[in-house]
Amino acid sequence: MMNNRFLKVAQDGHFFDKHKKVLVAVSGGKDSMNLLHLLFRLQKELEINLGLVHVNHKQRPEADQEEEYLRNWAREQELPFYSTAFTDSFSEQKARKFRYQFFQKVMQEEGYSALVTAHHADDQAETIFMRLLRGSRWMHLSGIQAVQKFADGELIRPLLSFSKTELEDLFHFEDESNDSLIYFRNRVRHAYLPLMQQENPQFSKQLLEFGKEQHLLHQALLDLSAGIDLTNLQVFRQQTEAVQYVLLQLYLEKFPDLQLSKSQFDMVMAILRTKANYRHKLKSGYYLIKDYERFSITKILPQTDTFSESYMIKSEGIVEIGRFLVSLNQPLEGAQQVINLEPDKPILIRKRQAGDTILLHQVNKKLRRLFIDKKISQTRREEPIVVEQDGKIYGILDIAISDLSKSLKNDIIKATLYIKMKE
Structure with missing residues (x-):
């Protein structure tokens, strides 16, 4: 039964060990309604208290009806319900940014330490393939992580080991926009992946395995580089070019909102290898600061109490x-x-x-x-x-x-x- 399998995955993954107040993001679609019902049924076993959060994107006539249904369901179950409306011109990127900013706001204001979303194995395969198509750097090809830091707590995706076909056929709302090929993810889901699966029926499964291997490789590099002071330029320059490349990639992970393009990354590497006493504005308010001994990336430029020549x-x-x-x-x-x-x-x-x-x-x-x-x-x-x-x-x-x-x-x-x- 789905309840037992989900409970085992959640307990084996220690997803909720540190959390009492858990906020679940619910759109009203099949995926999020499955997640909501699983967490609701297993509140006692997982020792959590649930709250629902919903963003009304105002893109369909049914959107207000869906929000009202979720509000009433939460009221009947005596669960907190938080919602807001997206009113800007719509794009996938803007809508996603808006959603997660609202989720963060609710978590911080209402004291939730975990946000839970309904991403599953099919979403994972699509994400890895999308990142391949977009030319993402290797460290991002491991796909979506089951647990990651978010706001003042964690973002948890407990359905990543389940495929969409394994989800229950519960009451949910259908979003016709999920079939529109205007959106990149929909083209991947309905056109690109089916074409790949004609060549290899196991293509989606192998994407997931590829993502797992990338994650293990990434973790191995983190473990092996743990003792390296990579911002020490003498240490950095003693490494081979390949190791320097990996070390800089790992260092940049500390700044998730600094997404350097390949050309920008190459420029930073060239500065580290050749220039001394250098300050360079990157993007998103970040600066590369370098002297003869060390380098750093920061939004706050270091203080200079005494001025040299x-x-x-x-x-x-x-x-x-x-x-x-x-x-x-x-x-x-x-x-x-x-x-x-x-x-x-x-x-x-x-x-x-x-x-x-x-x-x-x-x-x-x-x-x-x-x-x-x-x-x-x-x-x-x-x-x-x-x-x-x-x-x-x-x-x-x-x-x-x-x-x-x-x-x-x-x-x-x-x-x-x-x-x-x-x-």
Whole structure:
């Protein structure tokens, strides 16, 4: 009986050992209704308390009726029910992002530690095949994981070892859009996989085996690399190119929202192998930070309490230079200076040098003379920091802005440097 098999899989997998409040995502289709009824029947054995969460995508006339049915069912069973509506222009990607953001919100606000979805073995085979077609990196070819971190808890998929044909024929709603070949997954399900199975009837089964092998290979690499300090550049460069490739892939797994393309990945690898003291903006707010000894990927650029001789700004973002926050093209709230520069040219932040001059009121004035005229205190004169581009000084942090900068103020195409004293 399905109940007993499901209970054994859940207990052997220790899916709910750490969870009391469990949120189950229910669409109203056959898969999620099977999952809902299994969990409802086995609440006592699994020692869990259920809540239902539903997203009404508003794509069909029946959508409101389905939501009302689920709401009433939850009320009859005395289970909490949470729902919301998707009102944006529809796409698979946007709808999925919206769903999981709502699931996370409910979990955090209502104290659920687990979210459960109804993905099964057929979904797994489709996902692996879709990732192959899209050219995903090897580590993503293991498919969907039964348990993974999500929100402040876990996302659990207890039906992954069951095929759709094994599910009970319970009351459910049919979604006609599941047959539309507009959507990529539907083309895989109704066209591509059946074609492959004409060549090999076991094709879907072999996709699942391939995914399992990929998962084992991935875990083996994690185990073997556990003792390697891969952000240590000396250690990293001692490895063969093949090992470097794997180590960087494993490191990037720490940043699930940073999906680098192959060309971006190759660029990062080239920087690690050849360049020193490098900061590069990647995507999704992430930066690659590299010095002579180590590298890291971070959304927060490291603090620099003391400023050395110079620093080259080559990409957008906020950096700390001495006692200043300096941001290229990203406004800083409360910025004390705004310096305009030529676009697409390197910007050098450096200490004052002998003979430096700045153009003020159409006169090139030596910095020493400027400090005297402006009655700059001796403390502020000790380590003035200048902004240079193409060998010309556009500003002195916290002291002056050149005519060169002011002449660019109204240009539509320009680079803008925002400067703020650290608190």
